[in-house]
Amino acid sequence: MDLDAYVVAHAHEWARLEELVRVRRPSGPESDELVDRYQQVATQLSVIRTSAPDAEVVAYLSSLLHKARISMLAARVLSWRAVGLFFTHQFPAALYRLRWWWLGCMAGNILVTAVLMWWLVDHPEVEQTLLSPEEVDRLVNSDFESYYSENPAQDFAARVWINNAWVSALVLVSGITGVLAIYFLFTNVLNLAVVGSIMTRHDRADLFWGLILPHGLLELTAVFVAGGVGLRLFWSWVEPGGVSRTNALAQAGRITITCALGLAAVLFVSGIIEAFVTPSPLPTWARIGIGVLAEVVFFLYVFILGRQAVRQGHTGDISADLLEDRVATQA
Structure with a gap:
């Protein structure tokens, strides 16, 4: 895989996730997009780790996903629906x-x-x-x-x-x-x-x-x-x-x-x-x-x-999408 081409192709998606992470009080559509972008970038990180493990890119995406995960968790904790x-x-x-x-x-x-x-x-x-x-x-x-x-x-x-x-x-x-x-x-x-x-x-x-x-x-x-x-x-x-x-x-x-x-x-x-x-x-x-x-x-x-x-499948554990940065994919 050509890592440089892959980075150029997906850089705008990573930039968008950074924007969503910085939003203090995201709207409903923005929260949904945050989750979608998180899963998307997690998939891309998995691809890079598998096919072209560049340390700098992996570190950047891991940090970005960590921030996104905290944002998602905060949004869930602060919502009455999450409490319910x-x-x-x-x-x-x-x-x-x-x-x-x-x-x-x-x-x-x-x-x-x-x-x-x-x-x-x-x-x-x-x-x-x-x-x-x-x-x-x-x-x-x-x-x-x-x-x-x-x-x-x-x-x-x-x-x-x-x-x-x-x-x-x-x-x-x-x-x-x-x-x-x-x-x-x-x-x-x-x-x-x-x-x-x-x-x-x-x-x-x-x-x-x-x-x-x-x-x-x-x-x-x-x-x-x-x-x-x-x-x-x-x-x-x-x-x-x-x-x-x-x-x-x-x-x-x-x-x-x-x-x-x-x-x-x-x-x-x-x-x-x-x-x-x-x-x-x-x-x-x-x-x-x-x-x-x-x-x-x-x-x-x-x-x-x-x-x-x-x-209904609940175990008492936290949601699976908050446990890992990696999403199983096929490169």
């Missing part, structure tokens, strides 16, 4: 495909919590090594209940959301190590079991569950999802499943990011419930009912919307 597609297809598909991981994580953590709480209730001497009698008295009679109402609801909601999102992010990211994710999950359920056992032994189990369940069902589910997805990230490089470990880990990592963004929204909902419903004057059955309703909606979201999205 994320929550109706991408996120639920990821949750559904990884359901056995986080359902297993949930079941395991519930079992561990129940065993720990039962054991701690039967061994009151452990309580004395953790808290002084004065601290236990404050926890049982005032601190546990006042925690949910001592700050303005909107401030408390924001603080809870940030804290829970941080915990979930830690579990997700540490999942690649396997051990750290399990450690963070165990620390979380241990704290729950300790407080629950103390409240139970002092005949305040009704107060404990009445304040935990409204928001805790959805909140803990989100943490367990993070744990399951994080452990799947770890398993992707232990058992890549017929592809290279690099590719398996890269795909699992992208799906993990999808779950992290989606879980931030789930935890926002649980934070609102914790700030406005948990400490509200509503009867206990009504507050717990709201928590159960939120949990049921989440499971319907996963197993109805998620299953439909998977059947």
Whole structure:
């Protein structure tokens, strides 16, 4: 192939792509043209790499495609349609495909919590090594209940959301190590079991569950999802499943990011419930009912919307056209 002639023949197309990349707020037709030009230039780059790999031309086109890809991604992220597609297809598909991981994580953590709480209730001497009698008295009679109402609801909601999102992010990211994710999950359920056992032994189990369940069902589910997805990230490089470990880990990592963004929204909902419903004057059955309703909606979201999205071919990964600069062609 005559590279000089090829460059001259297609230089105007590359120049047009440069113009489109510089447009800050492209119109609908310009966005469509940007995608078309991106695919066109990616094809041309593939041809050059195959037939006449000139380093300077390859570097120029690779840089141009990188800028175009960022422009396309920015346009998608900023559009409400992209946000809608994320929550109706991408996120639920990821949750559904990884359901056995986080359902297993949930079941395991519930079992561990129940065993720990039962054991701690039967061994009151452990309580004395953790808290002084004065601290236990404050926890049982005032601190546990006042925690949910001592700050303005909107401030408390924001603080809870940030804290829970941080915990979930830690579990997700540490999942690649396997051990750290399990450690963070165990620390979380241990704290729950300790407080629950103390409240139970002092005949305040009704107060404990009445304040935990409204928001805790959805909140803990989100943490367990993070744990399951994080452990799947770890398993992707232990058992890549017929592809290279690099590719398996890269795909699992992208799906993990999808779950992290989606879980931030789930935890926002649980934070609102914790700030406005948990400490509200509503009867206990009504507050717990709201928590159960939120949990049921989440499971319907996963197993109805998620299953439909998977059947339509969604995986939870980002769009294929944003993954590579190369387009398979025949020279």
